[in-house]
Amino acid sequence: MRRRATAAIATAAAFSAVLAVAALAAPAAGAGQDDSGTKFWNIDVNHDRDYTVGVEAARKRVFSVSATVTDPSGVQGVSYELWHGTERAKADGVMTASSHCVKLNETTSFCEALLTADPNVNLRSNALAGVWILTPVATDGAGNVTRGDGAYFARIKRQTYMSQTVATPQTVKKGQNLTVKARMTVASWEQRKDVPLIGHQVVLQYRKGTSGPFTTLKKIKTDRNGWATTTVPATADGSYRYDFATTSLTQATTGSADYVDVK
Known part of the structure; x- marks a missing residue:
């Protein structure tokens, strides 16, 4: 198995609202080019057009994250990382979950996961309200891992x-x-x-x-x-x-x- 560079990512509509913090998560100029052919399409957060999740004071909130994922060798599995901060290595908040994938054809699957935002676990500070970077991680049919860094986000807000x-x-x-x-x-x-x-x-x-x-x-x-x-x-x-x-x-x-x- 080899680990691939950032995947090619596409959406049905341009993400003109991606905030500056998301740009900080993108690969630097001159980073290794991805040759995997893995693509993440139509990422959805909480079935909300603004990718927003409202969380109460002391009750956990379970919400969905999904994407259509395609690779020439097929899709073996997908997980999602949601993190808060200026860079992943120094994130002050992290949520992760593995998805359930439904095969659409030989190269494409729809993969959905349930993430949990919990004031008792991963939202212990009000400072964690705001933009969180969303990174899908796919394993293709050959076992190669591709991270989709820097293009998607969610808004985790105080109710x-x-x-x-x-x-x-x-x-x-x-x-x-x-x-x-x-x-x-x-x-x-x-x-x-x-x-x-x-x-x-x-x-x-x-x-x-x-x-x-x-x-x-x-x-x-x-x-x-x-x-x-x-x-x-x-x-x-x-x-x-x-x-x-x-x-x-x-x-x-x-x-x-x-x-x-x-x-």
Whole structure:
């Protein structure tokens, strides 16, 4: 058996969103050329278009990683490495798993694995939130090993939560101010519990009546206890809710709406 250099890698669509940290994992200029013919196609992480996995404070999260793998001599097996850091040798977080491969034809297999992100094992620091580099490792029909370094990634994020939105008073006169509040928390892998999400922007949204789209009324930052609080004039019967957009480290979330009768 011989170990091959980085495999040729292709996708159905260009990975324009690959971050700079992924580039650090790519082979240096002048590295040995791959002559294996092994290719990894259509890599999928968690069946999510942004390759994102949200992880709670103290509960492990099992998620899938898959690829279509082809080699002229066939595919014997594939495993996946997911690691965090600027280079694999100094990674401060690692997840690995062997895949189950289904043979599509003599040269091509679909290989899927289940990886586990666990705050009690491999996510003990909040600093591990963000981009993780994904390296598929294939063994072809002749026993040669090929690593697909530097082209794929996953986003491992801290799960966020928005409480039920509360608008007061109920009922309210038209033109009277409503106070609208909700609380945001985020998973702390270090503390194994949810903690206030402090100083992050959320948007207050409103939907007139009982159907139709929500529109944004205001942008507000959460306070030191995670609360978003603001006032708005009541104009018509409708629902209010807070929405939090994703960041590079935290998942997006939307709170449940509160319906208000306006007299």
